Amino acid sequence: ASARADEPVSEGMVSILEPFIDTIVICTLTGLVILSSGVWSEKHENEFSRTDMVIVEGSFDESKEADREVLYHYFNNTGQESVEKYTGTILVENGRAISNGYTLLHARSIAENVRFIVAGEDPYSGSLRVENGQLRKEDITIIGESLMHSAVLTSVAFGKGYFGDMGEYIVPISLLLFAFSTAIAWSYYGDRAVVYLFGQRGVMPYRIIYVAGFFVASFADTTLVWTLSYVAIVLMTLPNLFGIMLLRREMKDTVKAYWQDFDAEKAKTKETK
Structure with a gap:
């Protein structure tokens, strides 16, 4: 809704970078730390x-x-x-x-x-x-x-590494930064969805509910909070997958046209040089 890009594919390429870093890189490294430290079975x-x-x-x-x-x-x-x-x-x-x-x-x-x-x-x-x-x-x-799981387990695992006891602070600092950036991004995504569904009048009630959710989550049981987040992510993922299936041909044509234009622009730049 606020992206400034000539092609939707270019915006998509930028958008997939964040989950790639979070999911593939960071989560893989975190998993290796937990496994190599042995704390997962202690x-x-x-x-x-x-x-x-x-x-x-x-x-x-x-x-x-x-x-x-x-x-x-x-x-x-x-x-x-x-x-x-x-x-x-x-x-x-x-x-x-x-x-x-x-x-x-x-x-x-x-x-x-x-x-x-x-x-x-x-x-x-x-x-x-x-x-x-x-x-x-x-x-x-x-x-x-x-036994432990989630952030507590990860903190103990990092505490067993090179940084010693100081390693335990890596997780809370990372979670703080990740939670802050995620809260802003997801708030905006929801904001735009509410405007599309209910118009501008629905934005303020949505923001009140969103902020109230953060307040409740600050003292609620973390296991319950994570469970609710998993359910919410599934509810968000399913309609997106359904939409992708319906628009798969249009997506394929758009991506193909984007790379053709990209290659043409690249070749034109080389000729100019």
Whole structure:
């Protein structure tokens, strides 16, 4: 809507550069860092996300082959899972659970050295009600050792590299820059789409909803935020793919004409020299 280009293909060539750098280059390098560091298969201390955490009945031990087999079926929903979500009470003393008969799972792994914290830093003592695998008390923070994923895993991986502990700051700085640029770009894309669908009168309500979404996401569970973003990306991708299929012949002709003009201009420039 705001691009100044004689040919739509030239604008498209510029537009594909950003996802190429983000997806092919940056994501590949990040994946190599995670794999080479080995942290993807190690447990590290972290604050547990409620959406990644579930409490199940029974005491499981990852060192036992039978327990690993049972948990494999549970995590992968193979239809052979026999694990039941725990409902009951957990007794906690000075931040540590003293009752048995359950296992706390986080990020597809058995959590270890679990601590229950209240008010940000004070060890919790008392009873915690669990229903269908989830804690009912919302103001409790759970910290322990487990597998990790997403930005936390990436930060730890970079911390194992050449830059040492300073490497952990690469991810938050990169995320800040990436999030800022993405927020501006996607806001504008949505702005233009709203103008096309509803006219100029729809821009202000759209901007209010967009900014409100950022506010909610700032304190919402990150797993939930990422899940919603994945759904939104799919909803955005499907109509685009459908449009590409419908306009494939026009696109092919446009690209062909663009390269013909490009080659002709290039040849003309050589003759001039």
